[in-house]
Amino acid sequence: MTAWRLGLVLAGFFAVLIVAPGWVAQQSPFDLDPARALQPPSAAHWFGTDDVGRDVFARVIHGTRITLGLVTASLLIATVIGGGLGIVAGFAGRWFDLAAGRFADMVQTFPPIIAGVMITGVLGPGAANLVLALAVIYVPTFFRIGRSAALAEAQLTYVEASRAAGFAEASILLRQVLPNVLPVLVLQFVIMFPLALQIEAALGFLGLGVVPPAPDWGAILEQGKNFILVAWWMSLWPGLFVLLSAAAMTLLGQGLREKFGR
Amino acid sequence: MAGFLARRLGAAAVAALLSSLAVFLLMRAVPGDIVGQMLGQSGGDRAAEEALRSFFGLDRPLIAQFGDWVGATLQGDLGRSWYQGRPVSLMVWEAFLVTLELAVATLLLATLIGVPLGVVAGIAQGTRLDGAIQSFNLVGLSAPVFWLGLMLLVGTSAALDWSPPFAWSGPGEDLADNISILILPVLSLAVLQAAAYSQFVRGLMIEELGKDYIRAGRAKGLTPAELYFKHALSNVMIPLVTFMGLILVQILGGVVVIESLFSLPGLGRLILAGIQGRDYPVVQGALFFVVIIATTINLVVDLLYGLLDPRLKP
Numbered sequence: 001m002t003a004w005r006l007g008l009v010l011a012g013f014f015a016v017l018i019v020a021p022g023w024v025a026q027q028s029p030f031d032l033d034p035a036r037a038l039q040p041p042s043a044a045h046w047f048g049t050d051d052v053g054r055d056v057f058a059r060v061i062h063g064t065r066i067t068l069g070l071v072t073a074s075l076l077i078a079t080v081i082g083g084g085l086g087i088v089a090g091f092a093g094r095w096f097d098l099a100a101g102r103f104a105d106m107v108q109t110f111p112p113i114i115a116g117v118m119i120t121g122v123l124g125p126g127a128a129n130l131v132l133a134l135a136v137i138y139v140p141t142f143f144r145i146g147r148s149a150a151l152a153e154a155q156l157t158y159v160e161a162s163r164a165a166g167f168a169e170a171s172i173l174l175r176q177v178l179p180n181v182l183p184v185l186v187l188q189f190v191i192m193f194p195l196a197l198q199i200e201a202a203l204g205f206l207g208l209g210v211v212p213p214a215p216d217w218g219a220i221l222e223q224g225k226n227f228i229l230v231a232w233w234m235s236l237w238p239g240l241f242v243l244l245s246a247a248a249m250t251l252l253g254q255g256l257r258e259k260f261g262r
Numbered sequence: 263m264a265g266f267l268a269r270r271l272g273a274a275a276v277a278a279l280l281s282s283l284a285v286f287l288l289m290r291a292v293p294g295d296i297v298g299q300m301l302g303q304s305g306g307d308r309a310a311e312e313a314l315r316s317f318f319g320l321d322r323p324l325i326a327q328f329g330d331w332v333g334a335t336l337q338g339d340l341g342r343s344w345y346q347g348r349p350v351s352l353m354v355w356e357a358f359l360v361t362l363e364l365a366v367a368t369l370l371l372a373t374l375i376g377v378p379l380g381v382v383a384g385i386a387q388g389t390r391l392d393g394a395i396q397s398f399n400l401v402g403l404s405a406p407v408f409w410l411g412l413m414l415l416v417g418t419s420a421a422l423d424w425s426p427p428f429a430w431s432g433p434g435e436d437l438a439d440n441i442s443i444l445i446l447p448v449l450s451l452a453v454l455q456a457a458a459y460s461q462f463v464r465g466l467m468i469e470e471l472g473k474d475y476i477r478a479g480r481a482k483g484l485t486p487a488e489l490y491f492k493h494a495l496s497n498v499m500i501p502l503v504t505f506m507g508l509i510l511v512q513i514l515g516g517v518v519v520i521e522s523l524f525s526l527p528g529l530g531r532l533i534l535a536g537i538q539g540r541d542y543p544v545v546q547g548a549l550f551f552v553v554i555i556a557t558t559i560n561l562v563v564d565l566l567y568g569l570l571d572p573r574l575k576p
């Protein structure tokens with residue numbers, strides 16, 4: 001249970017950074033000043049400065065909203081589309097189930113990061129393409145989860161009873177099956193979050209993420225790698241923030257799983 | 263068994279064909295191809311543009327282009343790189359050997375670290391030792407692989423005044439150089455996979471040790487060593503094999519970033535460079551190869567699963 005609490009504390013910390021980054025980091029993440037380039041951490045610049053003299057602390061703090069926001073958006077899309085299609089496939093079955101299943105197979109033949117590199121590499125950098133890539137990668141995961149949950153649900157007596165009572169299929173699906181499948185999808189969202197975050201950061205690191213000068217963590221790391229031996233602080237902090245937020249979601253996921261009792 | 267194999271092979275072939283089609287369409291769906299890159303900003307010479315497009319076969323209907331690729335691929339010909347003129351199959355093979363060395367070394371190291379950690383944590387469940395191992399797992403699973411690589415670069419340079427060489431040499435050329443190039447990439451990849459292993463094995467051990475036969479064995483007077491290593495561990499082996507396949511596929515993906523960071527001429531870099539240069543045959547061929555490898559690993563794992571556990575024989 002201490003793990004769950006640690007997860008909550010970390011998540012709370014990141015929630016503050018997302019809601020009020022300017023309150024935590026007073027300096028601008030964009031103001032450049034070549035006169036103070038590549039300075040090591042100091043009282044004035046806690047995380048040091050980057051190669052064009054921007055405050056790394058401000059960039060990392062303001063980057064929280066961008067990086068975690070992009071991952072959240074991607075996974076939300078994947079949950080709604082993948083989970084929705086999965087529920088329909090599991091509940092309605094037949095040709096739709098078969099076609100969607102083939103599509104999921106196809107996407108999952110690629111290791112996730114390779115699919116990400118392919119999509120963002122071809123479409124070009126940019127937040128929208130990044131979200132699209134991550135969503136495509138994770139749609140099959142949520143499809144399968146939603147499908148198997150709906151499949152299990154559809155066989156329960158209450159569905160049979162509702163059918164016998166004359167409820168329309170759509171109404172059974174929306175009013176009864178969906179609320180029962182939703183917690184499973186939410187849990188899956190939390191479990192997938194750290195994985196999607198790693199891919200988001202990796203794509204940013206490869207220069208396939210958001211367009212500069214947005215202070216996305218992966219993008220800061222990409223910029224820092226060229227100065228790694230002279231300015232380690234450009235890389236240490238954004239990576240540490242990826243680590244901490246991934247750990248927070250992992251801990252929350254473990255806690256939720258225990259609460260769900262599985 | 264034969265029926266099972268045939269069904270799995272059929273499904274894998276369909277998935278491979280569909281994914282190749284997806285790659286093919288994706289690359290052609292966006293503006294900017296190799297001709298655009300060759301002519302650059304100066305473009306405007308319509309005749310040259312058309313001549314080049316027809317040279318690369320880009321003026322033909324999509325279905326014909328894809329059909330040709332499938333036909334040639336089935337005969338083992340992946341075409342030639344549009345940039346280097348070398349056969350794609352050769353380029354993919356050379357890059358694969360680099361990636362394979364990286365992946366196998368990583369898998370070995372991760373298994374050697376992760377499995378014992380997981381076994382110990384499972385046996386010592388709830389103790390401080392278990393807590394320490396679980397903390398390692400959490401950090402290992404949460405830290406970006408390429409960031410670990412960066413930190414290792416900084417650490418070795420500061421502490422040992424040593425940095426890996428940047429020019430690649432294969433194990434056949436100069437083994438010492440080869441090892442010093444690979445050591446940091448392997449370490450950074452292995453931490454993540456060791457943590458994954460350790461986490462997984464810990465769960466398996468705890469589940470196994472809670473079973474009745476362990477209690478019976480204990481009552482019968484078996485020593486803990488016999489219980490843990492002879493009985494529990496041998497039952498844990500089966501899911502472990504499955505997991506190894508999963509890890510291998512993950513490593514195959516993870517190398518993309520690590521190869522780019524350490525400038526290793528592996529599959530990941532080949533794919534990345536191919537996409538950036540719009541070198542369609544290279545991208546198409548390399549991705550097809552990756553898909554085949556990943557699918558094969560999954561298939562082998564499924565088959566091994568059946569062999570190791572006779573109850574599952576279809």
